[in-house]
Amino acid sequence: MRAAPLFAPVLLGLSLWANAAEPLRVAHLARCGDLLAPDAQQFCLNLRGLTDAPVEVLLNGKPLPASAVRRDGQRLQVEVSRKAQRSGPLWLEQNGAPSNPVWLSLAGSHVLAAGPAEVAKNMDGLTTYVDLVSLIIEEDSEGAVVAQQLADKYGAKVVGAIAPLNTYQLRLPAHNLMERDALVLRLGSEVGVDAVVIEESSAEENEVSSTDQRLRPNADEWAANRFLDAVNYYQRRIPAKNAPIPTTAVRIGVIERDLDFDAADFQQYLGTAKTRNGKPHTRVYGRDATRPDGHGSTVTGVLAAAWDKGGNTGFLSGLDGAGPGFEVIVERNSDAGITANIAASVNLVEDGVRILNWSWGIHRVGARKVDGEEVDSLVRSGLAMSGYEELLEEFFLWLRREHPDVLVVNSAGNGSSFSGADEYRLPSSFVTDQLFVVGSHQRSERDDVAIDDPAYVVKRSSSNSDTRVDISAAACVHASTLKPDEQVETHCGTSYATPLVAGVMAAILSINPELRPDQLRMLLRRSAMTIGEEYDFEPTDAEDLTAPILPSERNFELNNPDVGHSARLDMQKALDLAVKSRSRVR
Template sequence: MPALPLASLALVLVVAALPSRAAEPLRLLHLQRCGDLLANTAQEFCLSAQGLQNGALTVMLGGAPLPAEALQRDGQRLRLRLEPGAYQSAPIWLEQQGNASNPVWMSLHGSHVLAAGPNDVAKNMDGLTTYINLVSLIIEENADGLSTARQLAKKYGAEVVGAIAPLNTYQLRLPASNLLERDALVLRLGTEVNVDAVVIEESSAEESEGRDDDLAAGKQAPEEKPSGDEWAANRFLDAVNYYQRRIPSVHKPVPTTPIRVGVIERNVDFDTADFHDYLGSAPREDGKPNTRVYARDANKPDGHGTTVAGILAARWDQGGNTGFLRGLDGAGPGFEVIVERNSDAGITANIAASVNLVEDGVRVLNWSWGIHRVGAKNIQGDEVDSLVRSGLAMNGYEELLEEFFLWLRAKHPDVIVVNSAGNGSSYSGADEYRLPSSFITDQLFVVGGHQRSERQDVAVNDPAYVVKRSSSNSDMRVDITAAACAHASTVQADAAGDAHCGTSYATPMVTGVIAAVLSINPDLHPEQVRMLLRRSAMTIGEEFDFEPADAEDLTAPILPSERNYDLNNKDVGRSARLDMQKALDLAVKSRDRVR
């Protein structure tokens, strides 16, 4: 065989050194509605994948393959066209050459809004990034929303490009090239007879609303180092052990109901040890119902979405995180955890995703996000300097959130939203300061964060076992506190992830317990679930006799009615700390009372 020329040999070596496409795992990275979002005909979805090879490809929707004519492929990009009425919302994944991708939830409900591109944003007077030409109109409920939006679009030379139809909210692309032009159009639109409010979006193009909470609070690292037993403060393992033993009891088993949980986050890293076995249909070997996770794939094992979802669903005994609902597999009904954010269009997209998920049967929504108004003060009197929005944006968000909760109450009164209190060392319940936690509704639960104290000589039910994290927002609007620190997922099995702390991570602890409670007794209404959590709660902090003392109230104080009307109970007047095991026990006992 003749020797290769040096140039050819170098080329061969370079090609050999290049990473092989075959080495990439098969993953779904993006899935969004595309085409005409308002069309009454077929729905179109655009997908972006990784690791696709040449040759036959199967797209599975709800466990059944889609017909080849519904699919167009261009390299690693796919476009699906689904005929109306032929399909229902379901997980979608790819299968090729014996490999399966991560499943992503595909909602066939029509709420979707567009995110701005990098050339369509600008800095406003507060130094915040804001959308130039995309706004959303909340139309008065007695008006036909789409017709009104189209009439206004025609009047102002705009175009209707997105919608959250159940909230009578429609997104317009304005003929504006700068903020002066946008603000003039917003002012005129806001005075139209059938327009209730105009929502402007303040977030960078492709910005995540869910960053590490301590970083979002303007800190470079957690202000206190977490201990190794943070979740013991909420009796995490006791709760898993109780569910595994009590629910399938031979003498008196408790029937369970499948519960679907929605997590408003961008994505999850399926290359981690915590999530790598959730690919495809992810059946359990013994055939029993098991936890399922549907999410776009991420490339960061310690990302916000991966950590939040991991507290609910991470695989056990592999290092990194440990999922509460995953720990109930074998005894439970099989929980579905849907990680979905609709698009990168900020708060408006969060609401659009929430509406779709509720219409898809989600019973519990996890909102590990929130925003403060510019000028909000913390308990030291200093201004909160991150995750802030202008007064103009906050006014629109407040109206949008109000419409969402009014819709929930009217159409889906059994749905519960669990929201983080925030990490600005501020007040969670002041509506001029923070959203969404300041809303007063039975369907919104607000969660603060605590951390293990330095006291090693006290029992777990002692109020001194934990202390409030100094960054956690607090006040009477907070319903309960939970452990604020968790470990991030890792790619390597049996490796310990870095600690992440904040109310973002306390929130899914409460979400998981509520999902488990509802699996035991699905007839419980939101106000009953809140009462159950408060009655089962342990305590934290000093006793303040119902009066705030230097802003040290961590949650609404425990009332005598939450302790069997015992005015002398030692818990009365103290703040509430999640007790996961006792909450499950009360849920079992509630079955006979509710029915």
């Protein structure tokens, strides 16, 4: 009995030491309270490593007043006025140490995710929301008014909104899928309702992770896209003494859940210092993950991982010193699947993002691979796909109408299927100048060919393909690590080819911000190297990775050897054409 008092202080001391040793991190930030409030918005933060010491909450570098912050253990609730504040990075400081910065958007779009008790399995065996749906209201109607009228009529409640798309989320009085489907049918037939969106599980790309030693390291894989050549070109050409190129800061939105700021690749992004050694540098905002090799960390690492630290190597961070200081915002809105991805995208575009990186996509149940077998991952029912298709259509119509300078870079997918047919894949099947689709390749076994030879790389067998794919890029990268020089896995897939393209697009826009999305597409296609054999423009088959290079993309040379081949990203030549374009797009 006397032993307990002796051990208790020791255990308490160890506990306090452990808490003090744990770094301060923002694990989650989301709208809470009244999601439809037009002015004052509330945000809830889940934290790790918060001690009892005073803590300061900073938004855009300025402390929020103590009256705007409520604290409850490892949780904070902050209230922000849209009139007094603007969207920007939010972080905490305690005992002189900063947390990871997260992006706090005051744009206002937000949807709720279902809890474990609010989902069920449908007839296809997919997890689906029971009582949460979203209504897309006809664009000539007052969305908020119509949504509230329908909620009153059916005993529902408006709980979320993507107002720029006239989309409102309702919580239905449904307790099972039979009741939900009956209400969905009735709501869909209401005057003023364009479509009803239901959610089925999450929307991440579950990429293939591999430790296959035959896969070449990043540097060799990325040599196929002239990664280091591009970094060297930017670092030398932009600040050149004879004819320096002025640059413009570019903001990139990455639709991912989180990344690990404890990883060696991202530790330099704690806090939000805008300069390093007196010069602008890349900055990263995002929620903190608990593992370094997650999907969000790997995708973001291709853009912004520190060099020679551990695991990945970021293209934009390689431009530090010469570049304008890129901002990479990692944001997912909530865990409410595709609808949350679109809500986050709308917010980011309204917050000034020029490039959106969508390393995600889904296939319709029954979609076939090129060999005839059914796609068995990232599938959704026909009911869900029809709603998603309408939501994505509204998004791209809004983008074209309100933000024609924004480009979305989307992964083609890894189902060994077709990327361009809407009965197979979303969102890559949409045809719009503002959607750029990326397939993937990997280094061939041949060492006797030059980099610009089509045989230098081969199509990755899992990559979706067809003429809707605009360009291909290297599929395989290293995951981030907690410690420098740690043994790491290789992750492969179109998810990781996509940020290579998004990164070079951002670098191009930093050189010439006047380029439109259609001009960006043409620039990348004109600068592309080739992959595979010539296909003479026959109907799409399993061998075509991208749309074939056209004579118009080779100065109208009908006999140019590149014509008819698939397009492979050439990062260095793309930057060179961007510099030359400055004198043409004026």
